[in-house]
Amino acid sequence: MELSEMTTFCLSEVSETQWIQKIHDSRWPNGFCCPKCSARHSYTIRTRRLPLYECSACGTQTSLTSGTIMEGSRTPIRLWILAIYLHSKPEGISASRLTRIIGTTYKTAWLICHKIRHAIAHSDQSQLLQGLVRINFAQYGHPYNPTVFRHPQEQPLLIGASMNAAGEFTHIKIKQAVEECSYPQFTCPLDKFPFIRKHVDPQATEIVAVTLKYSKDRNKSLLRICQNASIWINSTFRGIGAKHLQAYLDQYSYGFNMTVLKQDAFSSLFNLSMTTSALPYPELIRKPNIQPKLRLQYAHYLKNAS
Template sequence: MDDFLDFEHFCKKYDKEEACIDALFFARWPEGYCCPRCAHRRCYVIRSRRLPLYECSQCRAQTSLISGTIFEGTRTSLIHWFQAIFLHAAPEGTSAIRLASIIGSTYKTAWLICHKIRHAMSSSQSEELLSGLVRVNWGVYGRPHNPTIYRHPQEQPLLAGASIDKNDQITHLKIMQVAEEHLIYDRITPAGGREFVSRHVNSSTADISVVIQKFSRQRYFPIIQRCYQASQWINHIFNGIGPKHLQAYLDQFCFGFNMTKRDENIFGVLFHHCASTTTLKYPTLINRKNNSAMLKNDYFELLRKAG
């Protein structure tokens, strides 16, 4: 994928469905068609559908252009999908309301497209572990609301980890919500720190520092600053996010941060992941675990007992 100067330039380049089809075909099969069933290299193209269908000339398996991608099952044109991906690759990202106005869709359709693109970002983030010199620190989404130990429903404790280079600069960032089972009110348990390391840090890493306390003297402030920036970005672009979908937005922030640090073509990398990541279905999305209602009830019960 080329670098693009602006959205208008991009839209002119991909203003036809055929151009989008060619780009997606190349992203899926950069060395030419390869049957997912038998790995045969030749196929017949069936063009009687809105999007091409590829029939293997050896085993006769038929493969849709969008099967196995985040686009699978969509009725939205690839032109609008490409525009959505470009906007998500921009530094500020985009909201579902803005996307709906640009591509002329309903809010629900735009919201689902946004989350499918974030799903590709999350899959990309999970592939690479932190390594080298690693620092992990307590963080929070939402301004701390209480001087007490009780956590307000709008406060979401985080653990953020980073790979640090010899110049004390962050080269790779991960920011994760902390599961309820690893929280005691607003405190992260040692088990929460160990789980973060086991899931997100390369096992061969020898130099790891984990700080789970809010006010420890060992805090690593550059990580705290990144958590603050993520919160500011989420609140500015999306007007705040609840705990149910917060992780997807944190993954988007980290994806953009990490790609920028590497001076990568963010659109090209994101498009590749969109073409190689299986889709996120609507029932899976809306049925994500949400502990916010339980937390809210617990919070007000604790305040009542505290007098």
Template sequence: MLVSQVNYEQILSAGEHELVSEEACAAYLFALKWPHGFVCPECRHCKAYTIATRRLPLFECVKCSFQASLTSGTIMERSRTPLVKWFAAIRFMSSMDNGISALALSRELRLTYKTAWTMLHRIRTAMASEELDFPLEGEVAIHNDTYASPWYHGSLSPHPRESRVIVGATLSKAGEPERVTIQLVAREHWNSWRFNRSAIRHFMETRMDWKARLVYSPINFYASPRHKKRLSVMKDAARWLNNTFHGIGKKYLQSYLLEFCCRVNLSLAGRPAFHTISQICTDSRTVA
């Protein structure tokens, strides 16, 4: 059977709540992977036969007989977990309120804790990689902030539990944040409340486009409302980390912070979170 003419627009615009069967999820994954129709990964030919004898269909190129799997190059590659559960996990991760912990996901989708943890880790890694692929552009304001779990009232002397971060934001003409990022700063790059110049330089090199410009932006208790939104990013992230996961250790903190920024940035850009995160998770350039 030849891959029939699929109505991609219809599939991609279908609500995420319609993804309730393996067939619907396979059609959605196909449309994410090949939004302009099948393309053979080997020879770029665009016609294929469907081999439907497996759990998920395979696509055999009419010209070179290469068999392309639906999940290769995606976060679902080599996973035996049904697609329905994968897309449900992405739906939880795209929820602006909380994201989800592995324990809650394992209960919600009846998975082992290990499977749930691995799924969320793969989704988070793809989201973090997408964030790092797009450095901040335009006029960028930065400030320092801290994270600790459980929370404590900061003092001038560094607390062993605390992590220091640089929060950066591309500002609109009105001074509102358009995109944000949070970078964990290594212990050797800060003293008391101040970062060394090396920390700022590292931030500029890794998180800012070479054409972007660092601008002075006041940070104090009486900051105007348009600044408060930017200044509260790390507080919101810390609340999320401590409420949803009861705190995150230093090993994984950076990728959780980028997961948080990914959701914030999709919301700031007015992009649909579920669909965009599904795209990120099925793009072989993001999924290393």
């Protein structure tokens, strides 16, 4: 379905009932299953905006959206589906643009966007790099910085990729280098082992990691992917700070991997959204700033240098 057709369909009231049925079928493809006692029969309560399923064996009531990223949301289902569809497109969508399309407040649209990215990030945790693995230093942000001190707008990254025998990347991960920075205030080689422990299969055939910024052995293809990710983030979202950068890097990696695998990104993202629990708004905004002191350290250096 084309973007204009999908948008028109989701914005119509008729689509709400159809999407409710699709969510039901996605959650329980073999019929309802009680999360408490595993009974297969339920009574449907339709007095609410969304159907509620009451187990005929133990009486437990289960919401249609419980255990999904939509749990507790008052936004109509059809608008959630449209948001998921727009996030599955290669160009992505910003919260401000989503606000104009679905007609919600900016806060609601921002929360929807980050809950969808949370589903992507949650799935990414279980998909490890395998076989021939290549890891390279990268960065987000390219401020003019002639010193050994890291500029506050310069975010060090590590990009890892599974590679086939033909030298083609089949799966990528781009991660902020938080644990890997032994001295966060300096531009220095990164520690590769935290990334390998978290994101590489222990049975990987071969691991080659280049963690020095200007190494002659750096993989230019991986660097080009990170540059494209930076261009996408800057053009679509007008730049992102360190606090939420990882969510956008995960979204870019997801889109890249779906393209390489030639899979239906919308169907995949729809299923992820139906199997990932919601991330509450307070938890999203409580994310720590991973480099709170860098700006002060850099300012102190410039003052002394002058």
